[in-house]
Amino acid sequence: MAMRYTFGGDEHLFVECSEAMSLHAFFASLSMTKAIGEAGIKGITEICPANASFQVKFDPDIIHPDDLLKEVKAIETAASGAAPVISTRIVEIPVFYGDPWTHETLMRFRERHQDPSGTDLDYAARINNYATVEDFIAAHAGSPWFVSMVGFVSGLPFMYQMVERQRQIEVPKYLRPRTDTPRLTVGHGGCFGCIYSVRGAGGYQMFGITPMPIYDPTQTTSYLRDFMVFFRPGDIVKFKPVDRDGYDQAVEEVDKGLFVPPIREVRFDLAEFQKDIDGYNAKLEGLLHGH
Structure with a gap:
């Protein structure tokens, strides 16, 4: 499935990689959180990977939620063809x-x-x-x-x-x-x-x-x-x-x-x-x- 994005309050972006746990879903979560961390996006204060999803905490005074969403979706597009190797x-x-x-x-x-x-x-x-x-x-x-x-x-x-x-x-x-x-x-x-x-x-x-x-x-x-x-x-x-x-x-x-x-x-x-x-x-x- 395509990743599903939702906002939690004013400071969190929640990303669901899959509805079911699998090694593919886990790898998607892990590779995305790693790529987001390496991107150095200003305003992100914490990145938390989970079993088949992850959450990004950000400061809305530094980065607008829509801009953060755009950045993370761009990372998903770039990572979609990457080999699942860690x-x-x-x-x-x-x-x-x-x-x-x-x-x-x-x-x-x-x-x-x-x-x-x-x-x-x-x-x-x-x-x-x-x-x-x-x-x-x-x-x-x-x-x-x-x-x-x-x-x-x-x-x-x-x-x-x-x-x-x-x-x-x-x-x-x-x-x-x-x-x-x-x-x-x-x-x-x-x-x-x-x-x-x-x-x-x-x-x-x-x-x-x-x-x-x-x-x-x-x-x-x-x-x-x-x-x-x-x-x-x-x-x-x-x-x-x-x-x-x-x-x-x-x-x-x-x-x-x-x-x-x-x-x-x-x-x-x-x-x-x-x-x-x-x-x-x-x-x-x-x-x-x-x-």
Whole structure:
């Protein structure tokens, strides 16, 4: 679809790239926000990309809304033939699936769940047609995820699984939101995965927990000293299942300032990815581990 433009109040331009989330819609949002940022348009104060849309905040005393709209539409026209390629990074995130902390929490809120008789992992495995929870975890951790936006609460990444649509994990949110979710819970709602950056309310299914802080307003975590939020849109995430010992060891390394997640700079080509999704994902994972 052509991009849809609407104004929000006097200071915001909202641009909808597509009515449905897809990697194409996400790339359109990411490439447009990057191009708008590089254009140096006077009067723009903030650019915020989202899953399949973006918002531009501007000062109407500096640039008239109609002039801003004209500038952004010109960028859309110029970008329409561009190859969907981005420079980004891939990061490996350890996950302790079926951990005791999310398990204790989900048992406290069972009356708010679609299937009170089991766990969130049991339910997700069953409705996605996996024979066992272990098979489901293998699918969840088996392919990478794109960070399509960061927000809702500080530092929380929304992630979109990099597989064909028919293979994507889909799980509805809880019937009623919880009033508690452990910090660093790896969750899922609809087609989106997430990591809860702070403890608090939430409605996503809970699959596990990561020992890796992704938001640190004190900026004392070794890899968050330059910026308190770890994720940025376009990041590629590969989950690595760990057991209790692996989790405890990583927590200890974080506490001692020794933990550094494996990260590699990569160039991602959407057209090449779509030619051979599994092969391209394997290549990305090989780059992560220096193969």
